[in-house]
Amino acid sequence: MKELEPFIRDIPDFPKPGIVFKDITPLLKDPGAFKRTMEILKDKAEALKPDLILSIESRGFLFGGALAYMIDKGQIVARKPGKLPYKADQVSYDLEYGSNTLELHVDAIGKDQRVLIVDDLLATGGTAAACGQLVRKQGGLVAGYSFVVELAFIGGRKKLEPDPVSS
Numbered sequence: 186m187k188e189l190e191p192f193i194r195d196i197p198d199f200p201k202p203g204i205v206f207k208d209i210t211p212l213l214k215d216p217g218a219f220k221r222t223m224e225i226l227k228d229k230a231e232a233l234k235p236d237l238i239l240s241i242e243s244r245g246f247l248f249g250g251a252l253a254y255m256i257d258k259g260q261i262v263a264r265k266p267g268k269l270p271y272k273a274d275q276v277s278y279d280l281e282y283g284s285n286t287l288e289l290h291v292d293a294i295g296k297d298q299r300v301l302i303v304d305d306l307l308a309t310g311g312t313a314a315a316c317g318q319l320v321r322k323q324g325g326l327v328a329g330y331s332f333v334v335e336l337a338f339i340g341g342r343k344k345l346e347p348d349p350v351s352s
């Protein structure tokens with residue numbers, strides 16, 4: 186989606202040397218670019234017919250919340266450890282830089298509910314795949330994965346397919 190590329194800023198060596206961080210704040214700040222992004226996410230989401238949007242902390246919240254509102258579905262949140270107030274399922278995984286753990290309230294997903302997993306960026310796919318594991322653990326179905334940015338050269342989508350992946 187060439188029209189949105191100018192709104193993604195490359196920040197070399199953040200948060201560690203060798204990482205080119207994709208800064209989405211120019212896209213968030215521009216109402217036209219954000220609207221266009223959300224319309225694309227909406228079109229893709231509607232085709233996947235999810236019952237719930239799962240937003241991943243923290244930049245996934247910026248898109249998942251707006252998307253849930255636009256398609257009139259509920260939102261559930263995968264959060265960093267210790268943030269959720271109720272009982273939670275937990276999953277740990279490796280990141281492009283470091284490792285991480287995410288939690289999801291144990292009653293977030295009902296049996297066979299279709300869940301669309303949303304985040305700002307797909308790199309190795311570890312974060313999104315971990316959320317897929319949480320969805321399945323709770324008896325849900327992964328409707329698909331939706332990202333704003335994909336670092337295609339890393340090939341993270343291989344970790345997520347054959348479930349639908351879009352960016």
Ligand code: AMP
Nearest residue numbers: 205206207281306307308309310311312
């Ligand atoms: P991964 O699990 O490797 O697919 O990493 C995806 C998660 O890490 C997302 O939540 C992103 O926000 C973040 N992330 C990883 N690499 C980058 C990057 N180069 N620029 C911005 N965010 C990144």
